[in-house]
Amino acid sequence: MPEEIVFKTEADMPPLPMSLGTTLVNKTGSWRYIRPLYMDKTPPCNNKCPAGEDIVGYLALVKEGKYKQAWELIKQENPFPGVCGRVCPHPCESKCNREELGGAIAIHTIERFLADWAASQHLGVSASKQRYDAKVAVIGSGPAGLSCAYHLARRGYPVTVFEALPLAGGMMRVGIPEYRLPRQVLDREIADIEAVGVEIRNGMRLGANLRMSDLDDYDAVFIAVGLQQSRKLSIPGEEAEGIVHGLEFLNRVHRGEEVQVAPRVMVIGGGNTAVDAARTALRLGSKATILYRRSRAEMPAITEEIEEALAEGVEIRYLTTPIEVLTESGRVTGLKCVKMGLGAPDESGRRRPIPIEGSEYTLEANTIIPAIAQELEDGSWKLEDGSWKLEAGDRRPALSLAAGLEVEGGRIVINEAGATTAPAIFAGGDAATPFGTVAHAIGSGKRAALAIDRYLRGEELSGFPPIEEAVHAFPRDTSPIIVRFEDLNLAYFEELERMAQPQMPVEKRVRGFQEVNLGFSEKDAQAEAERCFSCGTCNLCDTCLIFCPDVAIARLMAPPYPVPLACLNGAGYKVNYDYCKGCGVCAEECPRYAISIEEELKWKK
């Protein structure tokens, strides 16, 4: 204990009421019954990204102007930022807390900016120094297959991808129109994948010139063949001349074939393929109409795509279902349709369309493009007793195909590790998961890559998150707590309008296949990233330190920081619990909910 100071006269005293002794002896931490903890929470964008990107992390880097690191941070998890920045339906933006204060952050446009910037700088991804002997075969070079191959190659496995078509990319190449995804963007990102050591062999179709027995040398197989078969309308007249299925139509256009479309095109369906087909037909000179059996609200296509299609002059007839193809000497002349009403919600949560009796009417059409759904191709598989099996002769001991691949509901059955019912065979993408987006396929390929890595090293395949959740190639702490708008301290954020990327004018874009969206400039990308709240993620803003009434918070880092500011995860500050009396001001004041309060029940036994 310090000795007592006694003032004998006023001359002994300081001029103001203050202690002459230090207050350090008064350890006010003993008053505390709750304490603050630096604990990053999960931002809603990160939580929603099917590809497992650290969005808040790269937005923070963009704010700092560190585009290379930002791009590399995406590339750790996703080899396709240029593709996703253009075609992903960006579920990350759907729950963005910024929505309430000027609109969600335009995450996808920033991602696209980073990919385009990296391309302009000729940045590449480095190959792994680690080399494993075990080899992996990937069947299908869509987003799932290439993502799996990329992540395995980056871990040091030799990977060969077999692609049935003459060029790699799967649906990214033959499904998505060029005006949404210029092919040089795709080519560049596939080149990155090849640069890390992935071998792609095009023109190898499983069940035709590629058999499972050809894969004897491989220690694991990832099947990501997608859904290549278009579902039929199952209405009379469907075999008439003038009917072409959506994917086949797009495929032929994208392969550069001379495609003749009639002046009057009817597209049937409400998904992205339907919208893509209609916009493509429009660009080829037709008048295009989409027939959809439910209303706009239930339409599964990306909202922006629908809006762009309408702006370009595509007509959409809602609550309409075709019931018969009208023909004349074997050629399509029109469609007989029925009007629909909406009933109670079905198992998808959307209201079920019900035909209205006596509402039949006809529409004139010369070309009909059904685009209602895609199914697993049965060419290379053979159905036996409700399960699909590889053809006889393909069996080999190492892959133990005797058990066959179980298929249910039109998809290959996989567990949470992406493993099929056959040992050493994994599956993903649209062939095995129900999500139907590029980003989900990328996540699914990555999940399989992580599982195959474990499998080949003889580890258990347990502990994978449910198939709906993303996995991370580079493990990072993720809190189960997802930051809500009300968790933020709004005193620190002002309302700022979301920035829209420029678009090519409608009259110009309908005349060709030039890209519609034109992306952000560096200035726009920075400004848009600046709007990010950095939800749940400490970025050393010092608010806690400034507000701590006990000066019990110390900053542990000064620039230059060893990691992106958004990846500190609580390492930025230290609380001196000798003096922190648990007032909670730091947590209350934290703009972004990166500090939690924990109860300390010291009196409890």
Add this chain to the structure above:
Amino acid sequence: MEKVIMGNHAVSYGAKLARAQVIAAYPITPQTQIVEILSEFCADGLLDAKFIKVESEHSAMAACIGASSAGARAFTATSGHGLALMHEMLHWATGARLPIVMANVNRAMGPGWSIWTEQTDSLSQRDTGWLQFYCESNQEVLDTVIQAFKIAERVLLPVMLVLDAFFLSHTEEPVDIPDQELVDSYLPPYDARYKLDTSDPHAFGALVTPDHYMELRYKIQQAMEEAIEVVRQADREFGGDFGRSYGLVEGYRLEDAEVVLVTSATITSTARVVVDELREEGHKIGLLKVRMFRPFPVEDIREALAGASKVAVIDRNISFGHGGIFAEETKAALYNGAHRPPIFGFVIGLGGRDVTPASIRGIAEYTLEHDVPETEIIWREVKK
């Protein structure tokens, strides 16, 4: 550099030249321009200071107290009701011995609602332990801001400089804006002896029992008394460096003066003209300008009035139930002295009403004509 600027901006330039480090303020007419231009100086990087927008004058002073406690040079400005709202914090600044400087633009208190000049707002803060200076010109305003920091930091007491609404605040005059280097050499950076310091933490502002409270008050009064010499020295030094000095009081044509007018602030300038005229007419009249109101310069006033047979104090203020405040203070200053002439207490110009040369001539003539005042308060120009 000479510039034609309004009194409010003379305050701002003074604070800038003094390198105030923290400025916390809330806008109020007729003061707002002072902090408006200071906020621009901060935003433009011309002044390296933290400008804190606050929600009230009480908070403005509280923020200055925090800043000054941490060793920063703190400045604020206010007026009338804003000053009244600060009242509690004014005591705090003194008790915590913080050398804060504040400009107060005199404004009459409402209701009746007024924005025009009157000294009652600042004089109401007489007992808070702030030094008070009443300025006569824009140049004096600028110079006093610089002097104020030097004085405050030496005696560890806050200083208020006061200027008339509109007659100074919004009136443009040529003002010499001294070079920064010169000001820097006159006013070195503030090096606080007692401050909040996380590397050497102490407790501040805690409960003080009757055992020690009185000693702390005694030390404040000691500092006030010490301030008289400190002000004199700071003003002399300023005169040496800048060629201008003002004194605690200033006598004008006091030689052989039988009647002395006692004034403060801008009324002084008007009175100078009237004194000149009356002198020409053969009257033995002089003028005493009281620049420093706290601490009250008792010795200087006794000395200046030693030859006067009658004293006329002109007050643009009133302490209800007693009288003009300068008059009462002057009476009290002379009472225990050797020479006690009759003191005439005139109250005039409240709420910003013009005090013209004719008004002052009237006051002088009344004093010349009467041996003693007819009443303790002599109201002038009240419409009866």
